[in-house]
Amino acid sequence: MKTLYRFIFFFCLSYSSLPGYTQQNETYFIKHVSFPEGASLAQKTDMAARLIPTRQQLEWQNLELTAFLHFGINTFTGNEWGNGKEDPNLFNPTELNAEQWVKNLKETGFKMVILTAKHHDGFCLWPTQTTTHSVASSPWKKGKGDVVKEVRDACAKYNMKFGFYLSPWDRHAKCYGTPQYNQYFIEQLTELLTNYGEIHEVWFDGANGEGPNGKKQVYDWETFYRTIHSLQPHATTAIMGDDVRWVGNEKGIGRKTEWSATVLTPGMYKRSETNNKALGISNTSEDLGSRNILDKADELFWYPSEVDVSIRPGWFYHAEEDSKIKSLKQLTDIYFQSVGYNSVLLLNIPPDQRGLIHENDIAQLKEFAAYREKTFAIDFIEHGNASWSASNGDNRVYILKPNSKINMVLLQEDISKGQRVGKFTVEGWINGKWCILCKGTTIGYKRMLRFDETSIDKLRITILSSRKNANICKVAAYYAEPIPEENK
Ligand code: FUL
Numbered sequence: 001m002k003t004l005y006r007f008i009f010f011f012c013l014s015y016s017s018l019p020g021y022t023q024q025n026e027t028y029f030i031k032h033v034s035f036p037e038g039a040s041l042a043q044k045t046d047m048a049a050r051l052i053p054t055r056q057q058l059e060w061q062n063l064e065l066t067a068f069l070h071f072g073i074n075t076f077t078g079n080e081w082g083n084g085k086e087d088p089n090l091f092n093p094t095e096l097n098a099e100q101w102v103k104n105l106k107e108t109g110f111k112m113v114i115l116t117a118k119h120h121d122g123f124c125l126w127p128t129q130t131t132t133h134s135v136a137s138s139p140w141k142k143g144k145g146d147v148v149k150e151v152r153d154a155c156a157k158y159n160m161k162f163g164f165y166l167s168p169w170d171r172h173a174k175c176y177g178t179p180q181y182n183q184y185f186i187e188q189l190t191e192l193l194t195n196y197g198e199i200h201e202v203w204f205d206g207a208n209g210e211g212p213n214g215k216k217q218v219y220d221w222e223t224f225y226r227t228i229h230s231l232q233p234h235a236t237t238a239i240m241g242d243d244v245r246w247v248g249n250e251k252g253i254g255r256k257t258e259w260s261a262t263v264l265t266p267g268m269y270k271r272s273e274t275n276n277k278a279l280g281i282s283n284t285s286e287d288l289g290s291r292n293i294l295d296k297a298d299e300l301f302w303y304p305s306e307v308d309v310s311i312r313p314g315w316f317y318h319a320e321e322d323s324k325i326k327s328l329k330q331l332t333d334i335y336f337q338s339v340g341y342n343s344v345l346l347l348n349i350p351p352d353q354r355g356l357i358h359e360n361d362i363a364q365l366k367e368f369a370a371y372r373e374k375t376f377a378i379d380f381i382e383h384g385n386a387s388w389s390a391s392n393g394d395n396r397v398y399i400l401k402p403n404s405k406i407n408m409v410l411l412q413e414d415i416s417k418g419q420r421v422g423k424f425t426v427e428g429w430i431n432g433k434w435c436i437l438c439k440g441t442t443i444g445y446k447r448m449l450r451f452d453e454t455s456i457d458k459l460r461i462t463i464l465s466s467r468k469n470a471n472i473c474k475v476a477a478y479y480a481e482p483i484p485e486e487n488k
Helices: 002-014 041-049 055-063 098-107 147-157 179-194 221-231 272-279 291-296 328-336 359-377
Strands: 021-023 026-030 032-034 065-069 112-118 161-166 201-204 236-239 299-302 305-310 344-348 388-390 395-399 405-413 421-430 433-440 447-455 458-466 470-478
Touching: 026 032, 041 291, 041 299, 055 236, 055 344, 065 305, 098 112, 098 147, 098 359, 112 147, 112 201, 147 161, 161 179, 179 221, 272 291, 328 344, 328 359, 388 395, 395 470, 405 421, 405 433, 421 447, 433 447, 458 470
Parallel strands: 065 112, 065 344, 112 161, 161 201, 201 236, 305 344
Antiparallel strands: 021 026, 032 299, 388 470, 395 458, 405 447, 405 470, 421 433, 421 458
16 A cells, blocks of 8 residues: 555656546645646635645655755865865865764754765865865865765664755856766766665755856756765755755755745756746745645645754854854754754754864753753643644643643644645733633744643634645643843
């Protein structure tokens, strides 16, 4: 049965021109849907409610916490962006230990690491055949080292997913700005996708500056993505790719209203500029999925958001930032405004010049993990995991355990059946009547809401607006210890 389902799933996936597939009398569209010409808003909303993620996107969303590792020549120069003229001799970590990175990240709740295999400076962390501007020309391990391999092996050991960031913008490559650069980039990509086992995510950022010859590169995205899909068909493709969307800022703040079914056309498609311009939107727009914007759109993507932010002010390690690591309060707020806002958090923890994650970052990660563990240890709702198919206006009462004191609720939709809820309320039974504790718009994969603490014995959730019936799969209530402003 499972095999049959998989077959149907991938059949529909590879033939996206098909209308979708039917399950329990409902036809779903996987990852993308084009609206028929002249479709009414009601038709569009109905189709939007039946747009669902691919299996990879679903697995990715479940990760919730992922880690970025910015490490490279900048770690040794103090820069955030290198100019491509750096001497590889500068790259010389004295105690590089990728297991220390991955073990600490694993122990503090991260499910995947994404390493900067090449940043804008063009310096490669693996001994590539494409250029001498790499670890092979450095004194580290007498030029015999391979950071990508060490991180990949550590991930295998600690059962952590692994992805890489490969900057399309390359300030070192002489051929940048010419068609040859596309070939150069594909060769780098091919090496990374063939020599390191399974790759779970490929992250291409959108920064695109001038090359050494002063020219701008016209990227061959189509071939880049064809290469990824043929060599690592299960890898998710982020930012310029069409599986994972950049949330639009690097501050760690998601949207309170976050639709994973969005009208934003991913950057890898030739039509993205025209489409997005016609709708007047970009990654930073506030509204990427409301009925208002659906009304103007011709197509829709399942393109969920990722919140990327660094634990320090910079993306790369700088000793002078050892005392500027984000506090528990900041990290917790980021968590509630990313994972709690229907996004995945990609938190950057940059290894230092020794090639280790600094003690201060580790201490902070541990504090952050302990806080989450304590918060989520007790779910005060008795039967919050029972699935609930709610129509507009439906409500459900949840009984809390005796003597419950709560200040946070967590709601989840079963997004394998689409994202549907657009408005809801959470009420508590206080002094013989229902009182609003908080209100929200979208739920999606996960929505967490904090409010003033209250001691109650029942909660009522009302779905005020939903695109078709809502598939609520979890309602939970917790107590998240308030953190004083000045924690550190
Ligand atoms: C940006 C880059 O320019 C930054 O250096 C960093 O890598 C960030 C994650 O993406 O586009």
